Amino acid sequence: MINQPAMDKIQSSDDVINQIASHFESIIKLLGEDPSREGLEKTPVRAAKALFYATQGYRQDASEIMRQAIFEHAGSRMVIVKDIEFYSFCEHHILPFFGRVSIGYIPDGKMIGLSKLARVVDAFARRLQVQERLTAEVCREIYETLGARGVIVTCNAQHLCMKMRGVEKQDSSTTTVDYLGAFAEDADLRNQFFESVKL
Numbered sequence: 001m002i003n004q005p006a007m008d009k010i011q012s013s014d015d016v017i018n019q020i021a022s023h024f025e026s027i028i029k030l031l032g033e034d035p036s037r038e039g040l041e042k043t044p045v046r047a048a049k050a051l052f053y054a055t056q057g058y059r060q061d062a063s064e065i066m067r068q069a070i071f072e073h074a075g076s077r078m079v080i081v082k083d084i085e086f087y088s089f090c091e092h093h094i095l096p097f098f099g100r101v102s103i104g105y106i107p108d109g110k111m112i113g114l115s116k117l118a119r120v121v122d123a124f125a126r127r128l129q130v131q132e133r134l135t136a137e138v139c140r141e142i143y144e145t146l147g148a149r150g151v152i153v154t155c156n157a158q159h160l161c162m163k164m165r166g167v168e169k170q171d172s173s174t175t176t177v178d179y180l181g182a183f184a185e186d187a188d189l190r191n192q193f194f195e196s197v198k199l
Contacts, residue, residue, distance in 0.1 A: 013052065020048035054089065057126035062137075065120055066145045069113030078189070079111065080104045082197050084118045090161045091128035099157030099173070101135075104193040105142055106149040106182050117142070131157050131176050139178040150182030152193050 024044035028035040035044060083100045090097050101121050124137045139153040156175045163170050183189050 017045070017048045017052050020051060021045045024048055054087065055126055055128070057123045060123040060126075062120045062123040062141045063145050065123060066112055066116055066141070069116045070110050070146060071113070073107050073109065073111035076107055076111070078104055078106055078192065078196075080193065080196050081114055081117050084121050086121050086125040086134075086157075088125040088127070088129045088131075088134065088157075090159060091130055093161040093165070094128065095160040095164060097129075097131060097157045097159040097161070099155060101138065102154045102197040103138065103142065103151070104153075104183070104196070105146065105151045106189075108147055108149040110146055110148075112142075112146055131155055131159075131174055135176040136178045139180055143180040148181065150180065150184070150186075150189065152179035152183040152190060153177070154194075154197060 021044040024047045025035045028040060028043065033040060035041070080102065081104075082102045084102070085098070085100050087096060087098045089095065103117050103121075120141055121138055124134050124141070135153050135155040138155075139151050142148060142153075143151040154175065154177050156173055158173050162168070162172055179190060183193070
């Protein structure tokens with residue numbers, strides 16, 4: 001099922017964008033600016049469109065994305081896709097965090113088209129998120145939908161909520177790891193993956 005906010009009725013994208021834009025206009029006024037001045041006149045709509053695009057994961061079904069490209073497969077002990085870039089919004093401050101995800105899985109008779117792994121990452125990243133949950137959601141989705149013998153996911157990201165505000169630490173990054181199935185049972189498999197992605 002597509003994860004999207006409950007609505008009294010189905011709304012068009014234009015309706016949603018216009019509503020978001022009206023809120024941006026109010027926010028600009030509350031910040032002490034004049035949203036009607038030349039440089040800001042179109043900003044509420046532009047910002048609304050940008051935010052709507054950046055949170056498109058709410059309107060995507062990660063399971064359905066995967067099911068479009070699952071194939072029979074009899075080889076490979078491990079499949080690894082490294083350094084899938086992503087962009088997301090911290091749900092605590094609605095400031096961006098961004099980085100790279102690496103995924104390893106052990107097939108159990110089926111494989112997935114490699115581009116779909118990147119699309120699954122985007123489906124979960126393009127929502128209000130925390131890095132820990134993003135890592136776990138990608139891992140579980142691949143494990144359950146693909147039926148892999150094991151899945152491991154690493155995520156390394158930089159958070160603007162730590163760079164622009166609060167502690168303002170510019171060089172910090174955060175790494176999260178999640179794994180299921182064979183990777184949870186076998187430390188040697190985990191180490192083989194970590195060595196492959198140089199974690």
